[in-house]
Amino acid sequence: MHWIVCPDRQAQTKACAAIIAAQVLQKPDSVLGFATGSTPLATYRELIDLKRAGVVSFELARTFNLDEYVGLPIDHPQSYYRFMWDNLFAPLEFRPGQAQLPNGMADDLGAECARYEREIESAGFIDLQLLGIGHDGHIGFNEPADVFSKDTHVETLAERTIDANRRFFATRDEVPRTALTMGVGTIMRSRRILLTAFGADKADVIREAFCGPVTPRVTASILQFHADCTIVLDSEAASKL
Numbered sequence: 315m316h317w318i319v320c321p322d323r324q325a326q327t328k329a330c331a332a333i334i335a336a337q338v339l340q341k342p343d344s345v346l347g348f349a350t351g352s353t354p355l356a357t358y359r360e361l362i363d364l365k366r367a368g369v370v371s372f373e374l375a376r377t378f379n380l381d382e383y384v385g386l387p388i389d390h391p392q393s394y395y396r397f398m399w400d401n402l403f404a405p406l407e408f409r410p411g412q413a414q415l416p417n418g419m420a421d422d423l424g425a426e427c428a429r430y431e432r433e434i435e436s437a438g439f440i441d442l443q444l445l446g447i448g449h450d451g452h453i454g455f456n457e458p459a460d461v462f463s464k465d466t467h468v469e470t471l472a473e474r475t476i477d478a479n480r481r482f483f484a485t486r487d488e489v490p491r492t493a494l495t496m497g498v499g500t501i502m503r504s505r506r507i508l509l510t511a512f513g514a515d516k517a518d519v520i521r522e523a524f525c526g527p528v529t530p531r532v533t534a535s536i537l538q539f540h541a542d543c544t545i546v547l548d549s550e551a552a553s554k555l
């Protein structure tokens with residue numbers, strides 16, 4: 315694993331954006347894996363600035379998102395589809411079809427998971443996957459479990475994750491209980507991984523995931539076995555290493 319510990323959040327953001335931009339500069343038709351949540355937001359703003367400054371073009375890139383809630387229509391303010399188009403894809407002037415997310419409204423969710431997995435495979439798998447990390451160690455929505463999941467699947471969200479996501483919804487009851495997520499196997503097939511975190515509240519899980527044993531009880535710990543995984547932290551998230 316490669317570690318980049320930054321003095322503050324701004325440097326953490328710039329480091330992540332630089333790694334993603336460099337990937338696209340080296341391979342303009344890169345297949346990128348993106349995440350939602352608070353962690354990547356500032357990185358996405360930085361990528362938009364780099365695109366507007368003419369430093370990098372995403373015209374030939376394709377993207378796959380990690381996950382999507384089950385049962386939220388794409389125009390719901392909290393759907394991950396909407397989050398990505400508002401915060402990254404529209405400002406980057408993506409064409410329809412350039413970006414893919416699993417469809418959490420599909421009638422047959424099992425068939426949708428299989429379709430998503432096939433799409434990733436036929437794109438030649440993901441060149442660079444951006445990841446955040448949940449307080450319980452989840453990556454994508456792969457919650458602590460007895461075994462690592464293989465492929466894209468329907469996941470029941472942990473109570474702690476529902477609590478964490480509650481902040482985006484009017485009531486706790488409105489937070490979806492299930493999501494479609496790339497599996498741990500899907501994520502591990504990415505050629506490069508960029509996991510990032512900031513803030514003191516992530517310090518414990520960063521230590522557990524990367525300084526402890528590899529276990530499906532802390533999903534992100536599997537990344538210790540990835541051949542090309544970079545971890546970018548601010549000093550607070552790194553404070554318990």
Ligand code: F6R
Pocket residue numbers: 348349350351352353354380381445446447448449452453454455
């Ligand atoms: C989101 C995702 C999740 C988040 C994680 C951290 O697509 O896959 O694993 O990365 O829950 O969320 P934030 O960044 O909001 O702390």
